[in-house]
Amino acid sequence: MLRKIEHIGIAVKDLAASNQIFEDILGVAPYKEESVESENVITSFFQVGDSKIELLQATHPDSAIAKFLEKNKEGIHHIAFDVEDIHAEIERLKSLGYVMIHEQPKPGADDKIIAFMHPKSSNSVLVELCQDRFKK
Ligand code: ZN
Numbered sequence: 652m653l654r655k656i657e658h659i660g661i662a663v664k665d666l667a668a669s670n671q672i673f674e675d676i677l678g679v680a681p682y683k684e685e686s687v688e689s690e691n692v693i694t695s696f697f698q699v700g701d702s703k704i705e706l707l708q709a710t711h712p713d714s715a716i717a718k719f720l721e722k723n724k725e726g727i728h729h730i731a732f733d734v735e736d737i738h739a740e741i742e743r744l745k746s747l748g749y750v751m752i753h754e755q756p757k758p759g760a761d762d763k764i765i766a767f768m769h770p771k772s773s774n775s776v777l778v779e780l781c782q783d784r785f786k787k
Contacts (some may be wrong), residue, residue, distance in 0.1 A: 658703035731779035
């Protein structure tokens, strides 16, 4: 079951500059910055009620964020939904014919396990499923 929008991921070129922009907009500072080595990104997270904004800056030209910014301007990159059971959601979506980028969940930022759907399945919207790595 999808429970809420966990976060919206935004691709940026300059994390420090974008942190200031979103701090101005949201009135709060990011509560964490985290490097995700496997994805070649650094991220920052802002709490907005029950949801979050995740800013992502590439640290390597091979990063998905670097590739996104070759084709697109800075902006919304993905929408992440909080799920109770990521394995069950992956199987449910696959059984409906949707294509997953990750058929097995993998560690993500902010203490999550994550899996992305292929955007060709979902109106070109990159959808991330994420589940808390540690049960709350
Ligand atoms: Zn994300």
